[in-house]
Structure formats: structure tokens, C-alpha cells
Amino acid sequence: MDLSRASGILLHPTSLPGRFGIGELGPEAYRFIDFLAESYQQVWQILPLGPTGFGNSPYLSYSALAGNPLLIDLEWLHSEGLLAEEDFGLLPEFGCDRVNYDLVYETKLPLLNQASLNFRAKASPSQREAFEQFCQVHSYWLDDYALFMAIKEAHDGASWHTWDEEIAKRSTTAIAKWQSRLSEEIFRHKYLQFEFYRQWSELKNYANEKGIKIFGDIPIYVAHDSADVWAHPDIFCLDKETGEPALMAGVPPDYFSETGQLWGNPVYNWEQIQKNNFKWWIQRFKATLEYVDIIRIDHFRGFESFWAVPQGEKVAINGEWIEAPGIAFFEILREQLGKLPIVAEDLGEITPEVEALRDRFDFPGMKVLHFAFDSGVDNPFLPFNYTSRNCVIYTGTHDNNTTLGWFNERSPEAQQRVLQYLGCVEPEGINWSLTRLALGSIANLAIFPLQDILGLGTEGKMNTPGKEEGNWSWRYQASALTPELCQRLKDLTYLYRRAPQQITP
Secondary structure, three states, X not given: OOOOOEEEEEOOHHHOOOOOOOOOOOHHHHHHHHHHHHOOOOEEEOOOOOOEOHHHOOOOEOOOXXXXXXXXXXXXXXXXXXXXXXXXXXXXXXXXXXXXXXXXXXXXXXXXXXXXXXXXXXXXXXXXXXXXXXXXXXXXHHHHHHXXXXXXXXXXXXXXXXXXXXXXXXXXXXXXXXXXXXXHHHHHHXXXXXXXXXXXXXXXXXXXXOOOEEEEXXXXXXXXXXXXXXXXXXXXXXXXXXXXXXXXXXXXXXXXXXXXXXEEEEOEOHHHHHHOOOHXXXXXXXXXXXXXXXEEEEOHHHHXXXXXXXXXXXXXXXXXXXXXXXXXHHHHHHHHHOOOOEEEOOOOOOOHHXXXXXXXXXXXEXXXXXXXXXXXXXXXXXXXXOOOOOEEEEOOOOOOOOHHHHHHOOOHHHHHHHXXXXXXXXXXXXXXXXXXXXXXXXXXXXXXXXXXXXXXXXXXXXXXXXXXXXXXXXXXXXXXXXXXXXXXXXXXXXXXXXXXXXXXX
């Protein structure tokens, strides 16, 4: 992938400010894009956009291709006459610095449902035509998703593998029965995807016009309780009797956990996927490119070999590495879709074989500065050890503490090692020192979480791997994006030659 020298900010849309308790695809999203452009940033990196379930993790979505309805801008729906001002009359008091997901669900879902009813009743001919066209073009995933979500609601949210056997195993008769019974609910889920797609497309177009690329994320695995697994059980390793994962995904002991990470997702039946010429995966990439300009493959090493843990295990220690057909897949992907803007998340236990797969297809890898200071001078995350510009450097990621939080939790001796490398006794603020280090590296692309630009401590942490609840809720306040902050980032970006090419002194 050819990345020009640039920089950008990592911020998931749920973290945007707004009056409805969670970030939306409305005015504050456009204001954030304006901030990026004004500060000479050229990339907005986001996390997966799918609808989330228990724990609210964007990496455990009900669909690999659907959008999260909670991100839909309600003011947009109001401006189109799909919601009335009185519909907003009893809004609760939302906190401005955290997402209270339970309260957001209780508040937004009834309003979204009302908008769906109004659209069905009074949409204009052109709106209906646009909706029908959307449904037709995306039917290969939308039909299964809308039916899955409608049936799931009818079962009070129970996982699909606990439904009656006929519908859990998708008998033709059962499918027809549920489609007829839940036609209104199915319409609602299709409509919400239509609205999400419309609003996201407008926002992405605005970003692109401002010179900002959207850097998205494909998690290698999908949630077990998802439309994907329910609709395509043959491509996952499932227990044929119970429908539960026969082999679960995860990683062995690593930087984040002494017992490894047991994610619980079913691993892929790669033999079956390859027999189908990787059709599901190619559709997934093609659809994702409608939402983003650059794709990060989360847990890239799983395309070379993956850690599989038998059903019933409580931690990830007792697993094994199983080879995956990554070369064959990426060859076919390139044949069908061309050379794609892919970044490989190559963190953790990376072998020469994984590096060879990455380099064979010229995918940039990742360098994280938080990992650079806990070993010797040969640490591969130290910028002077980078051997290629074809990489993306981060201060930290969504799975790390903020830079300030990370630094404050280090021992005095470990802090001194960082300061000695940076060459400063009293740094400008450790968050800015690491941002400067990233900007000044040879890496083609430098990314920093917005929390680091804002100088936040642990209170700004987005996710703690292995912790099931309390993650993904951080939000910034609109007043945080000050002109002074914009100018500081702009000056540093220009200083290290990461400003857009057309800008001259």
C-alpha cells in the first residue's frame, strides 16, 4: 500500500459530543472533520461501525456489514419531518463525558422506531425509490441481518443458538414463517440501515472533500451471536448439535494478559471458505470499502495462523496454532478487487511467517510507541530501528492506556528511560513529546488517539482488553477542540512535513 507522509487522529464516532448521550453522524462529526482539516491532519481512524451487543464492543457486532443505529443523527431525521420537536421533549439528562449505553438505548431506540413508522407512512416517491435501491444492492447481507435482528428481539435478545431448532438451523419453512410474522420489524431494521448508510455516506464525502481519508477497521473475527454466524454456519467451527463454538478464538499469554485472551468468537472453517473461493470474505472487504478509504485488519496474524481454544475452556492457555490460507486468500482478493489500501495489525506474537505474509502483499504494519521502552536498544518499536517507511506509527491505540496514563503508571526508573530517550528533563507534556516523536519518525503515517492530543490521563482510556464491561464509553466535550490546540497540532504537523502536499509556507 502506498501511503504518503501524513498524520491523523484515532477517534471512534461514539466518542463525539452531542445532546443524545452518544456521538452521532451529525454536526459535531462535521466539526471534528473541520478540526482535522484545519490542523493539517489527513486521516480519521475509527473502530468498527457495526451494531454492538453485550459489553458494547465494536469488535463484537451483530453484523460484520451493518452500521450501528445508535450513531444515526436524530436532528437529521427531525429536519426531514420524520421526528417532531415534541418527540425530544422528555430527553433525560445525559452525562457529557461517558456514554451510558443503557440510557441511550432506552431513549434513542423508541425515537428511531418512530422515525421508521413515519418513513413508512409518508416517505416521498424519491425516498422510497432510494430505500428500495439500497435494499436491493445490499440484499446479500441486509436480508439476513434484518431477519436475524427481528427474530432476536422476538426472543428477548436470546442468542440464536438457543432458538427453536428449526429457525436456529434456518429451515425454509421456519424462515418463511418468521418473515411473514415479523414483516414490520424487518422493515424497521432495513430502514435504520438505510438511514445509517445515507448519513455515513454524506459524512464520508464531506471528509474526502476536505482531504480527509477514513481509516476503518475489519476485525478478523465476528461475534458468535451474529447474523453472519447464523446465516453462514458452514464457514465457522461450530458444535453441530448445540451451535456453540467448537473452537474459540483468542491469543496465548501476551503483553495484555498472563493467561492470554479468550475472545469466545468461533474460528473459521477455512477449508470450507476456500472451497467457496473466499466469497464471504471478499464480499466483506468490498462492502467495507463503501464505508472507508483505508482498512486496518485487526489481528492480521490470524490469516497466517490462528490460536484455537477448545470449547469449555475458561482461559486461552490451552489452545494451539492452526495454519490459515492467507496467501491464497490475499491473492484472490487482489485478483478480484485490485491492490487494496490495507494496513496489517501485526502486534503481539508475530512470527517470520506472519511478517512474510504482510510483506508479500506490501501491507504496512503498526508501530506503537508505548511498547518501545521496556527492553533494550534493539526494540523494534523504537523509531531508529524502523527499516521501512511503509508502516503506521501510533503513540498508543484504543487498547492502550492514554499516553499520560501510561507514563504515570510506570515506575520512576521506567519513566526515566523514556525521558532519557526523548532527551528532556521536564518534557513539554509526555503526550506531546510522544506525538512529536511519532510525527518525526520515518513512518509514512502517524496516528494519535484524540485523548493524547487533549492530554488526558487514565480517565480517557477507551478499552481494557479482557475486561467485559465499562469500556468503549469515553467522550470528549465540544469545548475541548480549541483554536490553540488546533494551531499547536498544525504547527507540529507542518514542522515534520506531514501537512497536505499543496500547502506551502
